[in-house]
Amino acid sequence: xxxxxxxxxQGITIEKNKEYLQKAYHAGxxxxxxxxxxxEKDHNAADLKILIKYARELGLYTILDISKNYFSxxxxxAYAPDALRLDFGFSTxxxxxxxxxLKCDIHLNGSDNQLGDLLEIIKARGxxxxxxxxxxxxxxxxGMDISEFIFRTKTLQEYDLLIFTxxxxxxxxxxxxxxxxxxxxxxxxxxxxxxxQWYRHFGIENCIISDTMISDSDLKFLVEINNxxxxxxxxxxxxxxxxxxxxxxxxxxxxxMMRIATF
Numbered sequence: 001x002x003x004x005x006x007x008x009x010q011g012i013t014i015e016k017n018k019e020y021l022q023k024a025y026h027a028g029x030x031x032x033x034x035x036x037x038x039x040e041k042d043h044n045a046a047d048l049k050i051l052i053k054y055a056r057e058l059g060l061y062t063i064l065d066i067s068k069n070y071f072s073x074x075x076x077x078a079y080a081p082d083a084l085r086l087d088f089g090f091s092t093x094x095x096x097x098x099x100x101x102l103k104c105d106i107h108l109n110g111s112d113n114q115l116g117d118l119l120e121i122i123k124a125r126g127x128x129x130x131x132x133x134x135x136x137x138x139x140x141x142x143g144m145d146i147s148e149f150i151f152r153t154k155t156l157q158e159y160d161l162l163i164f165t166x167x168x169x170x171x172x173x174x175x176x177x178x179x180x181x182x183x184x185x186x187x188x189x190x191x192x193x194x195x196x197q198w199y200r201h202f203g204i205e206n207c208i209i210s211d212t213m214i215s216d217s218d219l220k221f222l223v224e225i226n227n228x229x230x231x232x233x234x235x236x237x238x239x240x241x242x243x244x245x246x247x248x249x250x251x252x253x254x255x256x257m258m259r260i261a262t263f
């Protein structure tokens with residue numbers, strides 16, 4: 001499932017967020033990630049509640065991200081998300097209690113929690129309502145190492161869990177740092193469609209755009225990439241020499257490229 005992220009601060013109005021939700025839904029996106037961190041400047045709790053309900057009415061799967069300092073059962077009951085992503089601060093015993101007491105799905109933090117603790121939770125409660133969700137990282141050089149990501153993912157995939165990760169945007173990165181919000185550090189300046197294909201190669205089908213307000217054309221393009229079994233490379237013809245552009249656009253070269261690729 002492809003997803004977008006909704007934020008209720010930094011001057012993004014509720015009308016603009018609703019419009020973005022509609023565009024993502026009509027493009028074929030299935031998931032919405034919401035930040036429930038109240039320490040963020042200008043966070044609008046009232047808008048958040050409305051936008052979660054609005055997305056659910058559209059048929060989108062809603063994920064509310066929250067840390068221990070801002071968690072309460074009343075708050076989760078009021079927001080009624082499809083899934084609760086447990087960010088930092090929750091102990092293993094507290095997570096087990098939440099699994100037992102909440103009806104919504106529980107997304108475990110795949111980045112911050114020790115791998116052994118994650119496996120303990122999975123073995124104790126099974127995987128029916130559990131998923132793994134990695135972090136995104138606003139500050140450069142703080143994202144996950146690619147080898148650590150692969151090791152964790154392959155270990156967790158043995159338990160047949162849904163795994164969620166985040167795609168950074170080159171355009172319209174979210175503030176206040178405006179440096180993209182990737183899960184893996186090396187992907188911070190890589191196009192989202194390339195990130196998506198890399199994750200799919202490792203069997204991860206749940207990718208969420210962590211930055212804000214991706215364009216309509218890119219929404220549709222990512223859905224096309226996600227639905228295609230083929231590897232896609234986007235060429236910028238404007239930056240290629242005219243001779244190469246002309247060759248690429250001929251049927252002969254296209255056929256030869258396809259024939260060579262077959263071998």
